Amino acid sequence: MMGRLLIAAALLVPVTSPAAAQDLASASEAVRLFAESAPSCVVTSAASALGAVNAIFSPDATGGGAVAITQLVDPQTSQPRAASIELALPVVCNAAHRVLVTSDSGGLLREGGQAGNRLNPNAFGDLLPYDIAVDWGANSIAGNSAAGGIETAQPAQNGELRLRIGTAEGGGLLTAGNYTDTVTIRFEPAS
Structure with a gap:
């Protein structure tokens, strides 16, 4: 934040006549104040889990955290098990902004696996896409991790951004x- 203070002042000259002194007593000057509030978006404290099924959330000091899916697959069938979590992030954005939510891998990718080897009914897969949804202000958007992400535009907003992830x-x-x-x-x- 940068602030400027401009003070307009008049040079006072001693006056000897009573009429001039009376005029001087009623004189005034303007003081103009200038300041700027830079646009910003801040996560004000750590994220928290509001609810989870087959998942656990561990917050970290940066406002983010880690989600661990308790049991990714059924041990008898190697088929994925459903898992979901809803997180709340307290956010303050003092200007119009866009929120972009993206997946780095396009889904849960097996270490050493191929991103192109997605889950399919006929073979073993290395990539499990998942659903992503965001509630922020008056907007609710949803998409899939494999689709490259989701985006919403919002005016200045203060509150909880809700993030839902589910397999x-x-x-x-x-x-x-x-x-x-x-x-x-x-x-x-x-923009």
Whole structure:
């Protein structure tokens, strides 16, 4: 934030006549104040989980955190199990802005796996796409991790951004291994 203070002042000259002194006593000057509030969006404290099924959330010091899916696949069938979580992020944005939510891998990708080897009913897959939804201000948007992300525009807003992530039951077989992805929520000034 940068502020400027401009003070307009008059040079006072001593006056000897009573009439002039009376005029001087009623004189006034204007003081003009200038300041700027730079546009910003801030996550004011750590995210918190509002509800979860087959998932656990661990917040970190940066306002984000980690979601662990308790049981990714059914051990008898290697089919994905449903999992979901809803997170709340307290946010203050003092200007019009866009919110972009993206997946780095397009879904949960197996370590050492191929992103193109998506979950399908006929073979073992390395990538499990998931649903993403965001409620922010008056807008609710939803999409899929494989679609490249979701976006919404919003005027200045103060409150909780709600993020929901969910995997579906079944749909194919997953190769054994560790699956990871990073979901990024980015706030940008409106153009």
